[in-house]
Amino acid sequence: MKLYLILILITLFSCVHKASAKEIIVVANTSDKSIQLNRQQIRNLFMGGAIPYDLHAIALSPDNETRLIFNTKVIGLTESRIQSYWAQMRFTGRKKEPKEVGSEAELVEYLKNNEGALGYFGTDVDIPSELTVILTIN
Template sequence: MCGYQWLAALLLVLCVAAPASADRVLVVANLDDPIQLSREQVRNLYMGASIGWQLTPLALKPSNHLRSMFNVQVMGLSEVRIQSYWAQMRFTGRSRPPQEVDDEDALLERLLQQPRAVGYWPAERPLPGALVVVYDGS
């Protein structure tokens, strides 16, 4: 393995070996009728595919730590791979990436204001009662 592959493998092992309760990501939504989504449905939603519900995915900026955790835990893809996918989709005019917000406070504000909005949230932070967990990954 070259240096970068070794480093990537080490980081993956460290992420998998981390305690389950620490840095766990929930997928939450502003919904009147709660639904449960599978990991595949969440991934499809964030990759621009239809999943049978009219939901609007929201994302944090690429440099955000919570986004990195979401990419690893839920998407199963690196940020570089996701950016490459969206570059292709934009170039071909097939789809647009999720709307981005600056930070977790802005994400929470948008989730609370926008019905049917979906976002990711750290499991250790309290979740306002107006939002429901649609995927918890455990």
Template sequence: MGILIRYLPLLVLMSSMAITQVTQARESVLVVANSGESSLQLSKSELRNLFMGGAINGLSPVEFEPGSYLRKVFNTQVIGLPEARIQSFWAQMKFSGRSVPPSNVSNIEEMLTFLKEHKSSVGYLPEGTSIPKGLTVVYVSI
């Protein structure tokens, strides 16, 4: 009985983390681009490369601020890494001068405005968001 009480907080924490990951895995995100190409489609690996500092046809990624729920969903489903690993990666890239992280926005309205105003930008939105004319859905997470 003493062992159970001793490890109960750890078990509760691990259970809540697992529930959060399952919940995030069920939500879908739309990856949207202002590319001028209505037929543009990107794969999950291309998006991971783009959002982790790679270059794809002059596209520039934009994402939500660290800690944002939608960013966590996107990172889980598309990037495949936890926020801490991504932040560590960008810290190393900035320190070495090799690359800078994507631009950040605070909310859905800012994301839509940024995407509409910046040609070749790519960002993500929650499924069900009304996509304005001029933007193209290039990927839908499952």
């Protein structure tokens, strides 16, 4: 029984380490290639706050692994806490949540076709040259 418990704990810790080890790249479709945002500004944008640039956030669907990593590393909240926050914001009409797309491939296409759109990827996605890398998060 102890062996099974140890194996389960090792598996859980290795999954958490794998998820936290993946880098996140934040990219935007913008003509201003000099834009650089910090983690807090990216967090503000995805949580409905203001930043000094005309950018709008596009998020991956809640079941996407890259979104889980982004939420952990940038937003600092779990998916359920983020969903609760947006439920409150919708109810009060104060803020509008980011548009969601289903996959990284859809996100690439959306970003390429919409000026001012900003999204995030893992390092396993090829970033088209017309998009600007805003921030890389280890």
